[in-house]
Amino acid sequence: MIPISWYLLLSAVLFCLGMVGFLIKRNLITVFMSIELMLNGVNLSFVTFAHMWHNVQGQIFVFFVMVVAAAEAAVGLAIIIAIFRARGTLAVDRIDLMKL
Amino acid sequence: MTTVALHHGFIILPHLWLIPLLPFAGFLINGILGARLPKWLVSTVALLAPAGSFALVAVAALGVRGGAALPYAEATGTNWIDAGMLHVDFSLVLDQLSLIMLLVITGVGFLIHVYSVGYMSHDRGYWRYFSYLNLFLFFMTVLVLAGNVLLMFVGWEGVGLASYLLIGFWYQKTVAADAGKKAFIVNRIGDFGFLIGIFLLLGQFGTLQMSEIAAKLAANPAWTGGVLTTICLCLLVGATGKSAQLPLYVWLPDAMEGPTPVSALIHAATMVTAGVYMIARTHFLFDRSPLALLVVAIVGAATALFAATIGMVQTDIKRVLAYSTVSQLGYMFLACGVAAYSAGIFHLMTHAFFKGLLFLAAGSVIHGLGGEQDMRRMGGLWKKMPVTFWTMTAAVLAIAGVFPFAGFFSKDAILMAAFTQGTAGGKVFWFVGLFTALLTSFYMFRLWYLTFLGKPRSPELHAHESPWSMLGPLVILALLSLGGGWIGAGRFSAFLAPVTGMKAVEAVSTNLEWTLSGLAVAAAVLGWLVAHMLYRRNEGREPLATAPGYTVLAHKYWVDELYDAVIVKPLLMVSRFVLEWVVEFAILGGAAWLLGGIMTFSGAILQKWQSGNLRSYAAWLAAGAAVLLLFALASWNGMLTHVGMHIGNMHIKWAGH
Numbered sequence: 001m002i003p004i005s006w007y008l009l010l011s012a013v014l015f016c017l018g019m020v021g022f023l024i025k026r027n028l029i030t031v032f033m034s035i036e037l038m039l040n041g042v043n044l045s046f047v048t049f050a051h052m053w054h055n056v057q058g059q060i061f062v063f064f065v066m067v068v069a070a071a072e073a074a075v076g077l078a079i080i081i082a083i084f085r086a087r088g089t090l091a092v093d094r095i096d097l098m099k100l
Numbered sequence: 101m102t103t104v105a106l107h108h109g110f111i112i113l114p115h116l117w118l119i120p121l122l123p124f125a126g127f128l129i130n131g132i133l134g135a136r137l138p139k140w141l142v143s144t145v146a147l148l149a150p151a152g153s154f155a156l157v158a159v160a161a162l163g164v165r166g167g168a169a170l171p172y173a174e175a176t177g178t179n180w181i182d183a184g185m186l187h188v189d190f191s192l193v194l195d196q197l198s199l200i201m202l203l204v205i206t207g208v209g210f211l212i213h214v215y216s217v218g219y220m221s222h223d224r225g226y227w228r229y230f231s232y233l234n235l236f237l238f239f240m241t242v243l244v245l246a247g248n249v250l251l252m253f254v255g256w257e258g259v260g261l262a263s264y265l266l267i268g269f270w271y272q273k274t275v276a277a278d279a280g281k282k283a284f285i286v287n288r289i290g291d292f293g294f295l296i297g298i299f300l301l302l303g304q305f306g307t308l309q310m311s312e313i314a315a316k317l318a319a320n321p322a323w324t325g326g327v328l329t330t331i332c333l334c335l336l337v338g339a340t341g342k343s344a345q346l347p348l349y350v351w352l353p354d355a356m357e358g359p360t361p362v363s364a365l366i367h368a369a370t371m372v373t374a375g376v377y378m379i380a381r382t383h384f385l386f387d388r389s390p391l392a393l394l395v396v397a398i399v400g401a402a403t404a405l406f407a408a409t410i411g412m413v414q415t416d417i418k419r420v421l422a423y424s425t426v427s428q429l430g431y432m433f434l435a436c437g438v439a440a441y442s443a444g445i446f447h448l449m450t451h452a453f454f455k456g457l458l459f460l461a462a463g464s465v466i467h468g469l470g471g472e473q474d475m476r477r478m479g480g481l482w483k484k485m486p487v488t489f490w491t492m493t494a495a496v497l498a499i500a501g502v503f504p505f506a507g508f509f510s511k512d513a514i515l516m517a518a519f520t521q522g523t524a525g526g527k528v529f530w531f532v533g534l535f536t537a538l539l540t541s542f543y544m545f546r547l548w549y550l551t552f553l554g555k556p557r558s559p560e561l562h563a564h565e566s567p568w569s570m571l572g573p574l575v576i577l578a579l580l581s582l583g584g585g586w587i588g589a590g591r592f593s594a595f596l597a598p599v600t601g602m603k604a605v606e607a608v609s610t611n612l613e614w615t616l617s618g619l620a621v622a623a624a625v626l627g628w629l630v631a632h633m634l635y636r637r638n639e640g641r642e643p644l645a646t647a648p649g650y651t652v653l654a655h656k657y658w659v660d661e662l663y664d665a666v667i668v669k670p671l672l673m674v675s676r677f678v679l680e681w682v683v684e685f686a687i688l689g690g691a692a693w694l695l696g697g698i699m700t701f702s703g704a705i706l707q708k709w710q711s712g713n714l715r716s717y718a719a720w721l722a723a724g725a726a727v728l729l730l731f732a733l734a735s736w737n738g739m740l741t742h743v744g745m746h747i748g749n750m751h752i753k754w755a756g757h
Contacts, residue, residue, distance in 0.1 A: 022718050031714075096712040 007048040014041030028080050028090040032073075039069050113163045114156040116174045116192040116245055119202065122152040123237035130234065134227025143217050146230035150213050150237055154206035157199070164199055170598065171195035171311070173247055181250075185306055191247035193311070197599040200445060201244040201377055204452045205370050209237050211573035212365040215460055218569035219361050219467055229269060229359065236262035240370055244377065248308040249298050252378070256294065256342065259371045260287045266366060267358040279354035286351040290341015297334030300327065314384045324388045332385050332392030335378065336399070343375030345433055346403045349426045350660060356418040360463030363418060368425045368459050369452035376432040376448050380441040383600055387439065394525065397437020397518075401532040404430030406657075408539035412546070413644060413653040416473050417462050420547050424499065425455055427536060431514055434529055440517030441600035442593035447510035453584045454498035454507055457577035461492035464566040464574065465551060472561055475547065476642075480556035484563040487571045489552050491578035496548045498581040500541035500624040503617075508624075509585030511537060512617050516589075519616060530616075534623055541627025549635035 018037030025031050043062045050058025084090055126149030134142050164170060172194045181188040194202075213233060220229050239262055243255025260283075268280025298308065304327055305313045317323065339345070344352035355367045366372070379386060379396065386393050404427045411423035428451050435444030466473055468485055482489040498505035501512070515537075519530040556563070565571070593600075634643045644650050655661075709720070 019722055023715055023722065092714040095714065 004048060004052055008045055011041045011045035011048065014038070014044060017041075026091045026093060028083070028092055028095070031092060032076055032080065036069065036073070039065055112159060113168050113172055113194070114159050116160075116172075116194055117176055117190075119153050119156050119206070119245065120238045120241040122156075123149040123234040123241070125149065126234035127231045127238060129231075130227050131231035134231055137227065139226060142227045142230060146234060147210070147213050147217070149234050150206055150210040153237065153241065154210045157202045157206050160194060161199060161203060164194075164196070170199075173311070186302065186308075188248055188250050188308055190251060191309070192245040193247035194245065195599050196596050197377075197380060197445065198244045200449060200596070202241065204449055205237065205240050205244065208369045208452050208456050208577070209240075209365055211576055212361050212369075212456065212460065215364075215463070215570050215573040216359075216361040218567045219463055220359060223359075225269065229266075232262055232265045232269070233362070233365070236266070236366060236371070240374075243374060248310060249301060249382075250308050252381075253291075253294065253298060256338070256374060256378075257291065259366070259374065260284065260291070260342070263287075263355070263366050263371055266362040267355045269358055269362070273357065275354075276357040279351075279357040283351040283355050286348050287341045290338045290348055293334045293337025293341070295338075297331050297338065300331045300334060304328075304331070310381065317384050317388065325391065328385055329389040329392050332382075332389045333395060335382060335385070336392065336396055339375030339378050339433075340399060341375075342378075343372050343429045343433070344426050345375070345399050345429060346406060349403060349407065350663060352426055353419055353422040353656075356416070356422050360418065360459060360466060363422070364456045364459030364463065367422070369456040372425060372429060373432065373448045373452070376429065376436060376444050379433070379436045380445055380600055383436075383439075383441050386436070387601070393437050393439060395437075397434055397525070397529055400430045400433025400435070400437050401529045401536075402430070403427065404434060404536045405532050405539070406430075408536045408543065409653055410656050411543045412539060413642070413650060414543075415476055415642075417465065417475050417478070417547060417551060418459070418473055420475075420543060421455070421458050421462060424458075424540065424543065427540065428455065428499070431511065431533065431536070434533060435514040435517060438518045438521045438526060438529065440514065442596040443510065443513040443517045443589060445596060445600070446513055446587075446589055446592045447507075450498070450506035450510040450581070450584050453577055453580040454495045454505075457491060457495040457574060457581055458499065460570070460574055460577065461488050461495060464488040464570055465492075465563075467566050467570070468563045469558075469561045472558065475550040477558040477561070478551045478556075479554045479558075480552070481563055482552040484556075485552075485565045487565060487574060491571075491574040492548065492552065494578040494581050496544045498585075500544050500627065501537055501620055502624050503621055504582075504585070506581050506583070506585035508617075508621070509587075509589055512620055513589035513593075515620055516613065516616055519612075534619060537620055538623040538627045541624040542631050545628045545631035546635050549631060554637070 015038050018034045018039075018041060021034030021037065022031055025034060043065055046058040046062045046065070048058075050056060050062075080090065083095060087095065089095075126145050129145050130137075130142055137145075174192045174194070176190040176192070179187060179189045213230070216229065216233065220226055223229060236259060239255045239258025241255075243252055243259060246252035246255055264280045264284040267283050268277045270276045271280075301313065302308055305316050307313060307316075337348075341348045352367060352372065356363055358367070386396065407423045407426035407430060411420050411427060414420045414423060428447070432444040432447050432451070435441070435447060464485065465478065465481060465488060468481070468488070469478065472478070494505065498507040501508045511533075515530055515533045518526050518533055520526070521529075642650075652658075711717075
């Protein structure tokens with residue numbers, strides 16, 4: 001049997017990978033994928049704890065997160081396409097028109 | 101009605117509080133409803149108030165004549181101020197002095213109210229005028245009846261307010277509004293002195309009730325000078341403000357911007373005499389301070405002479421009378437200064453008659469000429485305005501001190517008191533008074549010649565006689581100016597003796613008395629002769645214009661200019677500096693600058709945060725989440741420690757295995 005701490009460790013690793021990717025990558029799509037990675041890391045810990053406490057609430061949360069992530073992916077990808085059409089680039093450092 | 105049983109039978113004295121309250125009711129009715137009431141009703145209310153007060157005073161006078169015990173104090177139930185050792189009530193006191201004052205105030209006041217009905221009939225502010233006039237009577241009667249100094253001060257301030265309102269009655273005119281302000285501010289300087297005097301009185305005597313102060317002084321006959329001198333000088337400062345004496349007289353000539361009946365009532369007959377009344381009322385203090393008395397006499401004599409010289413060259417008929425009033429008030433102060441208080445009050449009374457008359461007659465002239473006040477444009481009016489002319493003549497003779505008119509008796513009493521004071525100073529004061537009498541006679545006859553005699557210089561003005569509502573008071577006051585002095589200074593002083601004390605007069609030979617009276621009349625006649633020679637032909641040119649010193653007098657010794665340069669301008673500069681630099685720039689500007697600076701500075705720093713860079717936002721977000729996580733961990737850890745566990749001891753185990 002694999003101890004529960006391993007699952008949690010994997011979840012943390014996934015989350016941290018996602019976070020690091022979010023912080024250092026310049027391509028908007030990669031950033032987007034990093035967010036997905038973080039979400040899935042969290043999902044894994046939810047499932048882990050749900051299994052640990054025999055509590056179904058954690059799994060329900062996971063479904064909610066997946067639904068929201070799907071919606072977010074749809075909207076986010078649409079925005080990304082719009083930005084690419086308008087600016088011809090997806091480098092986040094150059095998408096800074098909102099700055100004064 | 102309070103009944104006082106005496107061996108004569110029942111002597112009736114009215115409730116004293118009704119005397120001020122009637123005019124106050126008139127003020128309230130006309131002040132609140134006047135704009136909506138018909139004119140005849142406004143007049144009725146306005147006239148009934150002083151008439152009722154006068155009737156009450158007359159009843160009181162009859163009661164006193166019948167032998168009612170004076171002073172008659174009327175406490176009014178409640179206390180006004182109860183704080184520690186300070187007890188002030190609303191007690192009103194009737195004695196010989198306040199009775200005389202009340203008779204003058206309500207009597208002359210009523211006549212002037214009647215006169216005003218005619219004089220102000222065309223004015224849009226008719227109701228406002230009468231409500232102010234009634235308000236003045238209310239405060240003036242409070243001032244006179246007050247049994248303690250603080251209540252007197254209330255009346256004192258109140259008449260100042262009424263004076264301000266009435267001087268600036270035609271507030272649309274800038275000069276009138278400015279004159280009102282000037283009167284108010286100059287009076288405020290005097291009132292400041294009065295107030296300090298009140299504080300000192302309270303500190304020294306622990307009470308403000310005048311009878312108690314007098315009793316404490318009487319119990320301590322050796323107490324003279326020192327702090328009493330200070331108190332007296334402070335009171336004198338107040339008196340010089342209200343009674344327009346040097347150096348605070350400057351407001352009174354400007355006060356002539358008000359309606360002429362107001363000048364007659366407030367700025368000639370009654371309010372400006374409040375200073376004289378106050379000194380006579382507190383004479384028990386002044387009697388203990390020879391220095392203060394000397395200062396009073398010097399102020400009075402100097403003012404009398406000073407104002408008379410200015411009055412000699414004025415061309416505005418009301419200004420001549422204004423300076424004349426200042427000068428005559430100087431006489432009254434002179435009388436008080438030589439401790440002849442009853443002579444001062446006697447002159448106050450006769451002055452109220454003839455000066456009130458002079459102003460009313462001048463008002464009649466102004467009214468008849470459609471507002472013209474410049475004497476150079478008058479002349480020859482005696483045919484057109486016979487009643488005004490003859491009544492004015494009586495007043496001129498009275499103020500000049502011609503026997504047997506009222507002014508002769510009172511002025512003679514003052515000069516006599518000064519001469520017989522027994523000091524070298526007294527002789528000087530007597531001489532100044534005599535010389536001023538000469539000047540008085542001169543400028544009054546100058547006014548008389550310029551206004552009424554000769555040829556009309558402005559026939560286009562169509563002079564006409566005034567209505568009888570105005571002439572009636574003139575005639576009554578003319579009779580009083582003619583006969584008012586026959587009471588006699590001796591009898592008058594004897595009547596006032598219980599209040600003001602009988603001055604110990606050194607034995608004076610009848611010869612001296614006759615000589616002094618003769619000299620006074622001679623001065624009056626001499627003044628008339630000079631005026632006759634200079635102004636008889638009455639060509640409208642000023643024959644004195646080439647005389648040495650004329651420029652100085654015509655510019656009133658440049659006192660207004662001097663005050664302007666020495667006091668007003670520096671004060672304005674300091675005020676401007678304080679307003680513009682201290683308040684506006686330093687305080688308001690500084691506060692705004694500081695607040696704005698904090699915001700700009702913090703904005704400049706926080707602005708860096710708002711980089712617009714997505715990854716920096718993400719980094720801050722992650723950092724924030726990390727901090728929250730750490731915080732949550734730390735507090736959870738602490739909580740566990742608190743309940744005796746530790747996170748390290750927690751065993752995570754598979755629940756189901």
